[in-house]
């Protein structure tokens with residue numbers, strides 16, 4: 222049984238999309254929370270936003286940083302940074318630190334790893350690298366739960382589209398390819414349930430999909446058009462342009478290393494042909510409600526952006 226007063230919960234990649242959606246739930250249940258980020262800028266903003274938490278900076282590629290942030294932790298939420306050229310090593314290094322903490326009579330009881338849908342897809346390097354992390358975690362002897370979110374609705378830059386008079390979403394792949402989408406709203410709530418109910422979810426792997434039927438970006442933009450009351454077009458960017466601009470943006474505006482560009486370009490090629498398809502049954506069961514539809518998400522997002530600008 223979790224001890225909500227005394228258990229220390231570690232949230233990794235706390236400044237990222239998924240953890241940002243998880244933290245508000247966890248703050249309501251657990252009293253002791255450690256938030257990890259990498260940069261000083263994110264550390265500063267997390268300290269301002271969540272003054273009653275402990276904020277730590279760490280590079281998950283560093284074994285000593287992993288040992289430092291897992292010290293005294295009872296349960297942790299593990300997200301790995303996107304398109305990191307050594308993502309598998311980051312995951313296994315972190316799991317080694319978890320094993321060492323537990324072996325030295327530490328309090329660790331639960332590792333929740335937010336992986337990705339279909340980590341078995343070998344052609345997608347950013348999925349394939351997570352398959353080995355999952356394997357390492359499953360064989361680690363630690364109590365774990367694996368969550369497998371699909372492509373996130375938040376990848377559509379809705380605030381930017383709202384500002385444009387004649388909005389066009391420039392897609393990094395063929396906009397008619399179908400995807401199953403999830404929103405971080407559902408990922409955060411599902412993650413919180415798993416962390417709060419702990420024992421019920423030990424050794425489980427859950428696919429996280431919000432949309433009932435697959436949608437293309439063209440169809441997603443049609444939904445957003447209705448919500449915004451103006452037509453949003455979906456248009457494909459050239460491949461070189463997609464690789465050069467999008468991966469640079471993910472790398473914080475800096476020129477990305479070659480290996481990072483390769484991960485992104487393979488993903489764009491794969492998405493161009495195949496998309497990503499999953500099923501929303503498990504997420505509905507986990508949340509005990511209907512997962513968020515694309516239209517609900519778009520409406521919520523527009524309201525949120527509207528009230529933030531007032």
Ligand SMILES: NC(=O)c1ccc[n+]([C@@H]2O[C@H](COP(=O)([O-])OP(=O)(O)OC[C@H]3O[C@@H](n4cnc5c(N)ncnc54)[C@H](OP(=O)(O)O)[C@@H]3O)[C@@H](O)[C@H]2O)c1
Nearest residue numbers: 234236237238239258259260263280281301302303372373
């Ligand atoms: N986008 C999708 O559709 C999707 C779908 C399924 C799964 N995923 C997976 O989700 C993961 C990313 O999660 P997210 O989207 O929530 O994150 P995100 O919004 O992309 O944020 C990245 C996070 O990684 C941290 N970070 C960067 N380098 C780091 C390092 N060396 N050590 C420790 N932390 C580091 C950043 O900290 P600072 O802010 O301090 O730099 C930030 O918190 C990836 O593994 C991705 O494959 C994404």
